Amino acid sequence: MAKDKSKNKLIGAARRLLTGTVLCGFLAGPVSSYALPENNHHIDRKSAVMANPDTKLANPKAHSKKKLAVIIDDLGNKMEGTDEILSMPVKLTVAVMPFLQTTQEDAKRAHEKGYDVLLHLPMEPKRGRPEWLGPGAILTKMSDQEVRKAVEAAIDNVPYAVGINNHMGSKVTADERIMSIVLDVCKERGLFFVDSKTNYRSIVGKLCKQKGLPEVYNHIFLDDVASTAHISKQVGKVSEWLKSHDSCVTIGHVGSRGKKTASVLRNSIHTLRQEADFVGVSDLAREQRKLDFIFP
Ligand SMILES: [Zn+2]
Numbered sequence: 086m087a088k089d090k091s092k093n094k095l096i097g098a099a100r101r102l103l104t105g106t107v108l109c110g111f112l113a114g115p116v117s118s119y120a121l122p123e124n125n126h127h128i129d130r131k132s133a134v135m136a137n138p139d140t141k142l143a144n145p146k147a148h149s150k151k152k153l154a155v156i157i158d159d160l161g162n163k164m165e166g167t168d169e170i171l172s173m174p175v176k177l178t179v180a181v182m183p184f185l186q187t188t189q190e191d192a193k194r195a196h197e198k199g200y201d202v203l204l205h206l207p208m209e210p211k212r213g214r215p216e217w218l219g220p221g222a223i224l225t226k227m228s229d230q231e232v233r234k235a236v237e238a239a240i241d242n243v244p245y246a247v248g249i250n251n252h253m254g255s256k257v258t259a260d261e262r263i264m265s266i267v268l269d270v271c272k273e274r275g276l277f278f279v280d281s282k283t284n285y286r287s288i289v290g291k292l293c294k295q296k297g298l299p300e301v302y303n304h305i306f307l308d309d310v311a312s313t314a315h316i317s318k319q320v321g322k323v324s325e326w327l328k329s330h331d332s333c334v335t336i337g338h339v340g341s342r343g344k345k346t347a348s349v350l351r352n353s354i355h356t357l358r359q360e361a362d363f364v365g366v367s368d369l370a371r372e373q374r375k376l377d378f379i380f381p
Contacts, residue, residue, distance in 0.1 A: 151361035152332040153323065154369055155350065156180055156250065156279065156303070158205055159338050160195070161188040161243075162219075166343020171198055173347070175354055175363035180205035180250050183242040184220040196245040201365030203279065204246040206239055206267075208254030210283070218253060223267065225260050232263055236270045247367045248301075250279040250336075258287040268292050277301060277370040281336060299373040301366060304330075307337035308346045316342075316349040320357070327360040332369055 157170045161182035170179065171194050178201040181192045192202050207222035209215070215222070221239045223232055240246060249271060257263050258280060268289075271278050280289040280302035293300045304326055307319045319335070326333045337346040357363070 151327050151330075152364045152369060152372075153327065153357060153361040154178055154332070154334045154364055154366040155307075156203065156334065156336045156366055157339060157346070158250070158252065158281070158336055159340050160191040161185040161205070163187050164339035164343055165341065166339040166345075166347045167191060169344060169347035169351070170339055171195060171200075173351060173354075175358075176200060176365055177363070178203060178366045180252075181243050181246070182207065182219055182252060183239040188243060192244045192246070201247055201367045202243065202245040203366070204240055204243040204249045204276075205252045206236065206249050206254075207252040208257035210253040211255045213253060223254075223257050223263060225256055225263060227263070229262070229266055232266045233270060236267050240270070240274055240276070246276065247365075248277040248279055248370065251281050251283065253283060254281065255284040258289050259284050261288050261292070264289055264292055265296075268296050268298060272296055272298060277367070279303065279334065279366055279370075299370040301334060301370050301373070303336045304333050305335045307335050307350070308342045311342035311345065313345050313349060316346055317353075320349060320353045324357065324360050332372075333361065334366060334369065 155175075156178040158180045159182060160167055160170075160179045162185045167187070170177065171191070176199060179191065179195045180203040181188055181195070182205045195202050207218040207220075209218065209222060209224045215224075221235060221242070223235055227235065236249075240249070249267070251258055257267075268278055270276075277299045278289060278293065278301070280287055280300075282303045290300050290302065292298075305319055305322050307323075308316050309319075310316075316337075323333055323335050337350065339346075354363075
């Protein structure tokens with residue numbers, strides 16, 4: 086009986102999460118609407134050129150070998166668009182939420198496909214309902230020990246995770262105490278953290294620098310508005326960004342808008358390949374580690 090009750094509770098939370106993900110990451114507005122600091126100007130072009138020979142064949146103009154990391158958030162909950170995302174003909178990164186019905190399955194499928202897998206760690210937002218967070222969330226009221234335990238348990242629940250990014254989190258990513266613990270665990274586990282930039286005042290970049298972790302963050306949200314026209318416009322922004330930067334990180338979602346995002350993305354692959362290679366976000370993190378080692 087008690088088991089059924091808790092099962093129902095979990096299903097209820099998962100359902101609410103399904104609707105709640107509409108707000109995932111967007112509580113502070115789209116990242117693309119303001120200028121971001123540049124930290125990618127030092128990507129090593131020579132080593133980048135050697136990275137992906139097949140794309141060179143597909144795109145003879147791609148001599149510059151810029152890098153595009155597309156992260157798709159909110160997997161792990163049987164979300165709409167998951168199959169479409171997991172059957173793209175290019176390398177993507179998927180961010181999988183812990184402790185949900187298809188957490189293990191989605192992470193495994195993505196890994197087998199050759200994608201990068203991130204733990205999509207639910208973190209308390211400034212606004213929004215707590216039930217939108219899903220299980221295993223990091224809250225600002227937690228003690229240091231509770232935060233550490235929660236992060237470790239979530240990492241253990243998402244197989245093949247090479248890094249972490251935040252689900253929601255506009256409050257937590259501005260909290261130095263909490264983020265310091267999250268990043269310490271990242272470092273201990275050999276993971277990196279991708280800041281989804283749901284808060285302009287995020288202190289993640291500063292802390293990553295202090296702790297010697299790569300600074301990787303979202304530049305452009307693909308589907309902050311759920312229309313095909315908007316998603317296409319955002320893809321245009323990615324192309325524009327790549328004209329003046331050596332790499333771009335962009336975030337889309339499965340869920341209510343998942344099929345639209347997947348469809349626009351698939352139709353844009355040819356165009357985007359004119360600008361850059363599709364890489365996993367770990368490539369950008371690794372590249373930065375290498376360069377930091379050379380130019381500390
Ligand atoms: Zn999310």
